[in-house]
Amino acid sequence: MNNIKRVGVIGGGQLAWMMAGAAKTLGIELAIQTPHPTDPAVAIAASTIFAPVDDAAATAELATRCDAIAFENEFINLEALMPLQEQGVRFRPKLEVLAPLLDKYDQRCYLRDLGLPVPEFVALEEKNEGEEHLISNFPFPVVVKARRHGYDGQGTFIIKDPETLAATLQRLRQTPVLLEEFIPFERELAVIAARSHTGEVAVYPVVETQQEEQVCRRVLVPADIDPAVTAQIEAIAHTLLNSLQAVGIFGIELFLTATGKVLVNEIAPRTHNSGHFSLDACYTSQFEQHLRAVCDLPLGNPALKCDAAIMVNLLGYEHSHNDYLSKRQQLADLPNSHVHWYGKSESRPGRKLGHVTVLLDGADKSKAQTLAQAIESIWYSRD
Structure with missing residues (x-):
């Protein structure tokens, strides 16, 4: 009960x-x-x-x-x-579950020690520690990340040369950071997975996320990947959630290289932007799934109830107070579209103001990309 x-x-x-x-x-x-x-x-x-x-x-x-x-x-x-x-x-989840995940260096160590694939990384504990030694281990470009409180690309810097690295570390000298190798990925992937208090695990379809300026712009559902890659990612999700003894939903972001190698990028111990499609495209949304886990209810079915879907974030592109009602109506008029407006009173560049999900017949990636471009041409038009 x-x-x-x-x-x-x-x-x-x-x-x-x-x-x-x-x-x-x-x-x-x-x-x-x-x-x-x-x-x-x-x-x-x-x-x-x-x-x-x-x-x-x-x-x-x-x-x-x-x-x-x-x-x-x-x-x-x-x-x-x-x-x-x-x-x-x-x-929910317990604080012990969150403890190894909130600091990105601790998270990297936890994943590595679990045997999960991650980029090479090192913590920069002291500003004056041997930067030359670190640079020699990580050919440029390299990635510098703030260890806490980074999201939507904030606190993440792709560094192309030693001078920029030195300047960035100087600017962040009061902020704990880690340095990691840059992964020349072919695609970025993500998966939402939930675990109940009884140990039941539910994994959503693996998706492809498309970022611009390190902010997610589009999510293609499902990702057009080899079934072996899907199986590997599902195994990563099971390993992680069972190791943590987690209760609740988790977002797992991954890199896929041109050689088919999968690497874990980051873990979010909560509902996640890459799973918003589930509100309209799945039998059980990530939000219902999270509440089911939190409330000790049986997990729901995470499967798609359509062939495919595209989710496009509606990001702010100006400083204004505007509800963009006309644009939202144009988006709502697209066949099989579902517009979610977050009711924020203030727009600023990069702010997530809403999203639109369109359900598709057939998993044609080029069709999904064309549709995403149509959505963005409506949203980002300045007229």
């Missing part, structure tokens, strides 16, 4: 907002902890605490309003939350 009927979510953005439909279907109330009254999830929450997401005192109050607490993002102070868990607050 499920005794989790009220779920707290730390974070009030679109990922929490998109849980609303599933919560209603499952008879679950959502309580939100977020600092901003204008955040999308505030509109759908049964209860809201306005406080920073890393405010442990606010989370203690949140715990009095719900039966379990989930996370919308990784901006988490584990040390401050641990006493709450020790007092019986139910976090």
